Structure formats: structure tokens, C-alpha cells
Amino acid sequence: MNLYEYCPKKITTADDAVSKIKRGSRIFVGTGCGEPQHLIRFMVKDMSLQDIMVYQMLSFTLADFVDDPSFLRRFSLKLFFISKEMRKAAFEGKIDYIPAYLSQIPKMFYSHRIGIDVALIQVSPPDKFGYCSLGVSIDITRAGMSNAKMVIAQVNANMPRTWGDSFVHVDEIDWLVLQDEPLVESLPILTRYNEIARRIGHYVSQIVDDGATLQIGFGTLPNVILQFLDGKKDLGIHTQLITDSFIPLLEKKVITNKKKNHIPGRVVASLCMGSEALYRYVDNNPMFYFRSSEYVNDPTIIAKNDNLVSISSALEVDLTGQVCSDSVGYLFYSGIGDQVDFLRGSAMSNGGFSIVALPSTAQNGKVSRIVPHLSEGAGVATTRGDVNFVVTEYGIAELQGKSIYQRVMELAQISHPKFRDELVQFAKKRHYIFGDQLTPSQDDLMFLENYKTTYQLKNGKTIEFRPLLPSDEFNYRNFFYSLQDQTIYFRFFYRMKTFSHEVVQKHWASVDYRKNMSIIGLVQRGGYKEIIAIGSYAESESDLAEIAFVVREDQQNLGISSYLINQLETIAMENHYTGFTATVLKENFAMLHVFKKKYPDLKITTSSGSEVVLIMMFKAKEADIPDNA
Ligand SMILES: CC(C)(COP(=O)(O)OP(=O)(O)OC[C@H]1O[C@@H](n2cnc3c(N)ncnc32)[C@H](O)[C@@H]1OP(=O)(O)O)[C@@H](O)C(=O)NCCC(=O)NCCS
Structure with missing residues (x-):
């Protein structure tokens, strides 16, 4: 479709488009690598914009501005998840965090609990029928734009056209800013956990069977683990986020989606964050079926997949099995994201279960991540009733259906050897275990x-x-x-x-x-x-x-x-x-x-x-x- 013929009046420049935003507006910005960088930069530049509230899931471009006090006076950022780029700002109190299950965020927009005045999104150019694609970010972007009073879209030829529920007709958009630029790339440092990831991957591969449908949670570790599943057969994918780590398993035909009983043959996801190579891989590729988060992350939809295995990570796990994944003590670190949605969904899936994988220590081995009690200020998103398997580089702890006594022993056994005795002594003091309980072997x-x-x-x-x-x-x-x-x-x-x-x-x-x-x-x-x-x-x-x-x-x-x-x-x-x-x-x-x-x-x-x-x-x-x- 030729936009100049179909809707010439909608086509405008970025500075003109943002000038239509009123003071005091609540602005939704498209998620993560799909965010419209060009529009964001012009929004910040427009000094007439004052007292603006920005709602976003994963934010990259705005991270360039959060150290500027004048920006902070004009913009208040409310993020559903704290990206690596925004972490420092979160620690310094420069941004605000909304804890919410990803499956529930769209409802907050539809119910107007969170009212949206303007949505800034990015789309691919339209096809001959006038349909653009939301490309790499369907997630909460579809709900954000559907409930905004005004939609401004950056039309970027680099945005892939993805299959599924990604299509937006130009009639649904108020202003079109034609601006090509490379999408934001986000690559996890895959070498970071080398040896630890190899060991965790070894244990995880022991509990994941051929034919399982996987969800891979946010974070480097779950993505690194994927490479150690390359000996499996006919894995399927139903997950929130697709990253570059999936490509080798797709190319080696380890992921075939053949054994999926819900939407067989296709990778189901709602977001894509990675390299340009990944964006080209999902472009016009019918193997990927993108849907919004209220569908992909709905536990009852997740549970339609038999043998759904959720693999996610955590910052700390206490001896009773409480999982902290969004804060380091009082410091908000990431978000609730998709963990609880998928833990619940996997628990309801026939043959499904969840794995929380984490290195046994942090800060170069100085602190244990299996802890007697969560750090002061730490929050629990995943309760002790939700957890199934916890895996570290020292083994597998199975918690479901187990008493506090058994949990302590399972978790102490997979903690770093140098912390095992301390954990057992604490558990004795708190009467979690018998006073004569022996400490698990302190060997690797x-x-x-x-x-x-x-x-x-x-x-x-x-x-x-x-x-x-x-x-x-x-x-x-x-x-x-x-x-x-x-x-x-x-x-x-x-x-x-x-x-x-x-x-x-x-x-x-x-x-x-x-x-x-x-x-x-x-x-x-x-x-x-x-x-x-x-x-x-x-x-x-x-x-x-x-x-x-x-x-x-x-x-x-x-x-x-x-x-x-x-x-x-x-x-x-x-x-x-x-x-x-x-x-x-x-x-x-x-x-x-x-x-x-x-x-x-x-x-x-x-x-x-x-x-x-x-x-x-x-x-x-x-x-x-x-x-x-
Ligand atoms: C003894 C015991 C450990 C054997 O275990 P198992 O797994 O049944 O042993 P296997 O199946 O490997 O082998 C049993 C062999 O004994 C043979 N056998 C069984 N009953 C026999 C009998 N009454 N006379 C001669 N041979 C006999 C079987 O035919 C088989 O031999 P094969 O492999 O040549 O056919 C098992 O019977 C047991 O647990 N018994 C009770 C506890 C016990 O006795 N422990 C030993 C303490 S030292």
C-alpha cells in the first residue's frame, strides 16, 4: 500500500507528531527491542512536554536520559520490568517499578486501571492491504495501543513482519512517522556463566525429556542453558521471549515443535529480543506464532501444552523454597515478568513442571544464593508453594510435596559446599531440621x-x-x-x-x-x-x-x-x-x-x-x- 496515496494526512514528522501530545499525558511506549527510538528521542526533545507519565515494559532508549535532572522533572517512568540499562536508575530511585504478572498487564489497560492517552509504537511498513506488523513486540504493546486515545507509529522498514496476532491496520494508527533505523539489539553475555552454566545445563538436561515444550524465562542463565539441551529430540517452544539462543536448536532441528499438542509445529511467543540476525530469522517466518501476553502467558493456555517445562532463574532461594527474582534486598533489579505465569501453567500442564536454575553463589563466590532467609527487603513473587525443581551447578533439589525438613536437606545439598554447614546450622537453630542432622558432604x-x-x-x-x-x-x-x-x-x-x-x-x-x-x-x-x-x-x-x-x-x-x-x-x-x-x-x-x-x-x-x-x-x-x- 502506498501510504502517501491512502492516508497522506497521517504522515508526519517526529517533532510534529510529538507536539500533539498534551502536557500531563500518560504515554505507553512499545516494548524492548520494538521500541520506537526515533519517536522517543523527539518526545524527550520537545520541551513543551511536561509532567509526562511513561508506561513501558522493557526500556532502552530512555536510559540515555535518566541521569539528567531536567528530564526527570518532566518525565516519570513507570516500568513493568527493569532492563539491565535501567538498573542503576532503579537503584537510585530515578524510575518507578510496577510489580505485575505479565499475563495481567494487558487487562490493566483494557480495564483502564492504567489509563493511556498516547501510545508510541513501532511497526513494519504496511502490506498491500494496509496491515503493518508489530514485529518483535506484540506482548503488551497490542493492549497498550488498543487502549490509547492517540496512536503514533514509527514505520520502520527494519521491523520484521511476524506471524500471529501482530497485524495492525493503518486505520488504527493516528499518526505515521516514516523513519528507518536499526532496531535495538540486546545480546546476553553468553560466556558469563561458562562453567557454571555447563554444569547446570547438564542437570537440567537430565530432567527435561525429549518432546517437552519449553518456556525459557528472562535472563542470561536460562538462555545459556538452552545450548546444553542440544542432545534432545523434538522439543517444542511456548514462551514469552525469543532470543538468539533458540536459533542453533532450531537449525539443528532439536526444536521441531512436532510433539506439541497445542498449536503444534509452531513456536509460540510474544516478544523477541536479540541481534539483527534474529530479527531476520523471525521475519515473515511462519514457524513463529506471536500472540500478546494475555494469551501466551495465561496459565490456562500454557497448561494446554502437555509436558510444559518452565526454565527460569532467580536471585535468591531460601531454605523453605521461597524465590526472590525481582529485587536484591531493597533494590529493585528486574521484575515479576513471566515466572509466576509459567510456574503455575507448567504445574497445571499434564506432565509439566518447572525448574528454577541459579548459580549457587553471587559476588565472585562470596555470598550464597541459597539463603537461610531472604535478604532484608527482598520480595517473594514465587512462593514456596509454587516451586518444583531448583537446580544449581551442584545438583537438583526437588521441592514439590516436600516438608520444610526435606526442603532444607535438598537445598543445602545443592548449595556451594562452603556454605552447606552454615545453612544446616541455621536450619537447626530455627528447628527446621533435627538437632542431630548431619551436614551434607562438603565435597563437590x-x-x-x-x-x-x-x-x-x-x-x-x-x-x-x-x-x-x-x-x-x-x-x-x-x-x-x-x-x-x-x-x-x-x-x-x-x-x-x-x-x-x-x-x-x-x-x-x-x-x-x-x-x-x-x-x-x-x-x-x-x-x-x-x-x-x-x-x-x-x-x-x-x-x-x-x-x-x-x-x-x-x-x-x-x-x-x-x-x-x-x-x-x-x-x-x-x-x-x-x-x-x-x-x-x-x-x-x-x-x-x-x-x-x-x-x-x-x-x-x-x-x-x-x-x-x-x-x-x-x-x-x-x-x-x-x-x-
Ligand atoms: C540376595 C538379593 C540381594 C539378590 O538380589 P537380586 O537382584 O534378586 O539378584 P539377581 O537377580 O542379580 O540374581 C539372583 C540370582 O540368584 C538366583 N537364585 C535365586 N534364588 C535362588 C536359590 N534359592 N538358589 C540358588 N539360586 C537362586 C537367581 O536365579 C539369580 O541367578 P541368575 O542371575 O544366574 O539367574 C535379594 O534377593 C535380596 O534383596 N534378598 C534379601 C536381602 C539379602 O539377602 N541381602 C544380602 C545380604 S549380604
Whole structure:
């Protein structure tokens, strides 16, 4: 469409357009990288504009002016989210922050709770029917402009035309300012979290299944994690914000959107912030379906996606699971944004869940981000009732359905080793946990990842094996109570009746993952994994370790302990043991059979009463045998 023919009277210059804004107006400005920079600059320049209230989601261009006292006398900025560029101004009280769920902001405009006099937006040139595109910012921009008394649009040929609900007819716009300029680019510093992100990415990839639909929250870390999901298959996307981090996974066809049951085949989003390359990627690309925030972020819409996994970040998490993501103490740092919308939506999604990922420390390792209590002034957007998984570079804490006691143990375990004892001591003082609770190992337990395996049983079912962790206490207890008396008797040689906190502590106290080890076997039951087997070795005399197993009755004779003995032997050898010893009841034919099968040369050293003591020496691995042997 030729605008000069269709609506010549609407076409004007920026200074003329902003001169139509009245003193005291409430102005909505388009979001983030979609903001009309040219119009903003002219608005600030026009000295007749006084006492102006600006509402915006993510603000870049105005950050150039916030240190000027005369600007601050004329403009009052109300931001729904504090961008990196505005952070200093927020700390200094130069801008104001409106805490709100993104899904709810459009309603505030439609209901006129927040009245808008003028909307400054940016659009692509119109097509032959007169439709421009809101391009990279549909989010709250559509609602902002729809409820403004006057709409001024910068028509910029660099604004991509995006698919979905992005189209605005020129009839809906009052003034058109034709001005091309590059869009704002916003690139996260992807190298910032290198090693930490790799480790967090490793853990996150363990809980995200192929075919999941992902939401990636604001911030560098969630975006960096994406690259570590490149081993997955057929991921889908339903998210607020698209960044450059999505492109490699789209190009490698890791993201196919094939398994999405809601709007299959398409990436659903409402905002795009990144490089020029990203803007060209979404331009006229039907794979992207952009809708406004009241749709994309509506938890009931999010929940229409089965297996929706929300991955977001946080500034602090306290030991009870309260998440602070918008302030550092009293300092407002970012915003509520999309976190709560997606946590709730993922909780309602069939098979869905949420992950809050954060580095375990801040300020070069000086402070822990897993904290006994949130910093003074810190706000809670995501309550302890909303949180599912918390992941740091030290592991995964699963909080849903867990008591305060369990949460403390889960979270202390994934805090930085140097803060673990402090956290546990605080929790004891506050009676969150038992007074005799042991502090989780203060080692970096990343090496335990090598001991995580899966094994297919003779009956075709798959069992997961991993080292026992302190947070397994309840699961461990339930396992023992699920066993029959005979099984307990075979394992402990007497009819042990209670597996109390003290008993479990005693077992766990001995596990150092080197000289003393316990591997558990887990099966999935609904959304929960239950222990069905434990194999342990513990330091015995000289360089021998004493080994013992217990397998739940319904899983016996399927090869579990035969598998576990191999695993335990490998770990024991790494820890310089040369063999196993075991005390077995003479009538325990199954156990004796397993040992004899693995160690045909085993020696019976003592045979008294009903028990035998076995010595089973490891065979040196071929690589360990010297050539001249
Ligand atoms: C002993 C125990 C750990 C074995 O675990 P499991 O996972 O069932 O063991 P596996 O399936 O790997 O192997 C069991 C083997 O014993 C054999 N077996 C079972 N009952 C047997 C019997 N009465 N006589 C001879 N062999 C028997 C099975 O056929 C199988 O051999 P295969 O692999 O050659 O077919 C398990 O039965 C258990 O938990 N028992 C109670 C606790 C206990 O006894 N602990 C040992 C303390 S040291």
C-alpha cells in the first residue's frame, strides 16, 4: 500500500507528531527491542512536554536520559520490568517499578486501571492491504495501543513482519512517522556463566525429556542453558521471549515443535529480543506464532501444552523454597515478568513442571544464593508453594510435596559446599531440621554424575541407579518399611523393626562416596521415583570393603544385584580396594549364587553357626596389568 496515496494526512514528522501530545499525558511506549527510538528521542526533545507519565515494559532508549535532572522533572517512568540499562536508575530511585504478572498487564489497560492517552509504537511498513506488523513486540504493546486515545507509529522498514496476532491496520494508527533505523539489539553475555552454566545445563538436561515444550524465562542463565539441551529430540517452544539462543536448536532441528499438542509445529511467543540476525530469522517466518501476553502467558493456555517445562532463574532461594527474582534486598533489579505465569501453567500442564536454575553463589563466590532467609527487603513473587525443581551447578533439589525438613536437606545439598554447614546450622537453630542432622558432604559431588546409570532388567523394565543422597532419607525409610521380614532378616540377620531418623542418619553418615558407597536403584511411579534396591560397600579390614545388597521382593531375580555388584566393584577399585568381603546367611542361596557367579574363586574364610564370611578378590583390569606380568 502506498501510504502517501491512502492516508497522506497521517504522515508526519517526529517533532510534529510529538507536539500533539498534551502536557500531563500518560504515554505507553512499545516494548524492548520494538521500541520506537526515533519517536522517543523527539518526545524527550520537545520541551513543551511536561509532567509526562511513561508506561513501558522493557526500556532502552530512555536510559540515555535518566541521569539528567531536567528530564526527570518532566518525565516519570513507570516500568513493568527493569532492563539491565535501567538498573542503576532503579537503584537510585530515578524510575518507578510496577510489580505485575505479565499475563495481567494487558487487562490493566483494557480495564483502564492504567489509563493511556498516547501510545508510541513501532511497526513494519504496511502490506498491500494496509496491515503493518508489530514485529518483535506484540506482548503488551497490542493492549497498550488498543487502549490509547492517540496512536503514533514509527514505520520502520527494519521491523520484521511476524506471524500471529501482530497485524495492525493503518486505520488504527493516528499518526505515521516514516523513519528507518536499526532496531535495538540486546545480546546476553553468553560466556558469563561458562562453567557454571555447563554444569547446570547438564542437570537440567537430565530432567527435561525429549518432546517437552519449553518456556525459557528472562535472563542470561536460562538462555545459556538452552545450548546444553542440544542432545534432545523434538522439543517444542511456548514462551514469552525469543532470543538468539533458540536459533542453533532450531537449525539443528532439536526444536521441531512436532510433539506439541497445542498449536503444534509452531513456536509460540510474544516478544523477541536479540541481534539483527534474529530479527531476520523471525521475519515473515511462519514457524513463529506471536500472540500478546494475555494469551501466551495465561496459565490456562500454557497448561494446554502437555509436558510444559518452565526454565527460569532467580536471585535468591531460601531454605523453605521461597524465590526472590525481582529485587536484591531493597533494590529493585528486574521484575515479576513471566515466572509466576509459567510456574503455575507448567504445574497445571499434564506432565509439566518447572525448574528454577541459579548459580549457587553471587559476588565472585562470596555470598550464597541459597539463603537461610531472604535478604532484608527482598520480595517473594514465587512462593514456596509454587516451586518444583531448583537446580544449581551442584545438583537438583526437588521441592514439590516436600516438608520444610526435606526442603532444607535438598537445598543445602545443592548449595556451594562452603556454605552447606552454615545453612544446616541455621536450619537447626530455627528447628527446621533435627538437632542431630548431619551436614551434607562438603565435597563437590559432580563426580557422582559418572555413577548414574540406567539398566534394562530381564523383564524389559528400566531401572535408574545413582548414589544415595542425604535428601533420600524419606524415600530410603519408605523402602525399608516396604520390605518383608524375611528380606530384612537376610540383609541384617535379625528382624529389624524400625528405620527411624537415627538409623537412617547412621547409614547415611557412613557414606562418603569413596571409601563408603551406597548405590540405589529407582523406578518411576507416577511423578515420583521410588527406591527398589540398595547396594552398599563400607570400609572393612585392610584394603577390603564389606558389601551388602537388598532388593525389594517384586524386583528380585531380575538381575539387579548382579548389575550392582559390577558397578560397586568399579567404584571400589577406583578407591583402591582390592576386593570385597561379605557376611551371608548360609540359607541365602540367591546371594551366594550372585557372589559365586561374579567371583568363582571366592574364599570362605569363616563358617560359624548360620553365617559364612566370603572374601572376593578383584581381578586387575587388563589395562592395569603391567606388560611384564
Ligand atoms: C540376595 C538379593 C540381594 C539378590 O538380589 P537380586 O537382584 O534378586 O539378584 P539377581 O537377580 O542379580 O540374581 C539372583 C540370582 O540368584 C538366583 N537364585 C535365586 N534364588 C535362588 C536359590 N534359592 N538358589 C540358588 N539360586 C537362586 C537367581 O536365579 C539369580 O541367578 P541368575 O542371575 O544366574 O539367574 C535379594 O534377593 C535380596 O534383596 N534378598 C534379601 C536381602 C539379602 O539377602 N541381602 C544380602 C545380604 S549380604
